[in-house]
Amino acid sequence: MNVDEHLFRREAGRLTSALTRVFGVHNLALAEDVVQDAFCRALEIWPIRGVPDNPSAWLMTTARNRALDIVRRQRTANTFAPELGRMLDSEWTLAPVLDEILAADAIPDSMLRLMFSCCHPRLSESVRVALILNILCGFSVQEIAGAFASGHAAVEKRIVRGKKVLAESKHLFDTAVPADFSDRLPAVQRALYLLFNEGYHGASPVAAVRAELCNEAIRLSAVLLQHQLGGTPATYALAALMALTAARLPARTDASGNLVALFDQDRTLWDQTRLSEGMRLLELSASGAELTEYHIEAAMASVHALARRAEDTDWDAIISLYESLIAINPSPIVALNRAIAIAQRDGPDRGLAAIAAISNHERLASYPFYSAAVGELELRRGNRQRARSHFQTSLEKARNATERRFFEQRIAACDRPSAQPPDAAFLDASLEPCRMSDGEEDQ
């Protein structure tokens, strides 16, 4: 009688999504109460009676009965989901409608309705991500604040604001309208991408927490892929990018929780199942005319995945992918990464020249990996003092403890007399992490 790891967190998202379809999006808080109630009953009953054979079904039945009770008692005073019309008013239709919505095969669509609702155009990206984590992934405010190394009050403010907008939107997003679906899909993909990046590049010093965020992003992407309109080439590319990148998680931190650069990772630790899943998804993404950033980033991840040793990396391919990426997204961070790839192929002098040529590099002023990249290349040229001062700048701009530790190690490397291994420590910082700074103003 064991309980699956994260069972309650996973079920929280499923149950809340289903119940919101019954109660209406304006009654999200009521749905959350019913879920909490079902969990508390489980906590009272399972230890004594034993964990049921199908814990998910038990929780769903408990929530269903409670929902039925609430609808019966409140239907004159409260209005429930407008989408259901008067179906909840009559005993003839109440239970059948409830059972249809709460059926296991209806849950993925309910999750999508809520996920799309969370990506409301009135909400900023950071609010969307926080809402998805809270409502669909079952993370508390406290846990989200921990994962983002962000203040409790700031996260709470985001979630309260997000829920207010959700409640005011009156209707849950309707996944059955193809035009609306396609309109909102990019925002949903972007939120999942940011959620994933927060896991992979994120601020939490706890590797397990970051891995969980990656897993959640992968899980929700799988739900999106299942939907007839959700499984677009871009979604496949996004899922491929996540699988190929997450495959590196086991090698990404060492025993003491320090980041291990892509080039120093023990590639035998990479998750082969995820790599082959990623390659399969990448193939499925290759249809249609649209080339998205997800396609390019997934292709880059696949180039790394295919290199058995770091020195086998196909730099020509990586550089040309960065150039395609710059064409879509002329971000100085992408240009910086291209410069780093050039340094890998042609040596540090050419790399530094490419960095100097980045046109809008002043936008990188606060980005700690900018000075780190220069420092790394100076170190390779043997300019220890110069390298040291660049890493010192990075250290001052570090955004979290993991980054700080990483730059401290680089500074220590400058002070070591021995020859440096030719690593590209900063390369793994490639993708721009989701920024959820506390000072951010949400419209």
Place this chain on the structure above:
Amino acid sequence: MSEFLFLFRGSQRLARSPEEIQKSMQKWVAWFRELNQKGVVKDPGNPLDASGKVVRGHGKDVHDGPYAEAKDLINGYVLIEAPTIDQAVELSKSCPILEDGGSVEVRPISKF
């Protein structure tokens, strides 16, 4: 061998995240498993619903629950077998409810 009723007081219904509920669940399941392995569970008992009625006095007044503050509310019981009350008390000490601010009342079943 004597029998003792363990009465659990204090609400499980704290505001907790799913992950915290999961951890609490694991502790409860582990505790009951330990009791079962020791062979001291005479009857696994039942959880009690927080609702209910109280009937009181000559007037047979009927009151709705809850009867007390959450921390005093009995929310379940188990019947335990142990040679002495000290040993029964020892068994209760690893009950997870204690970590959540609740209590276990250990009451010997009277023998005639």
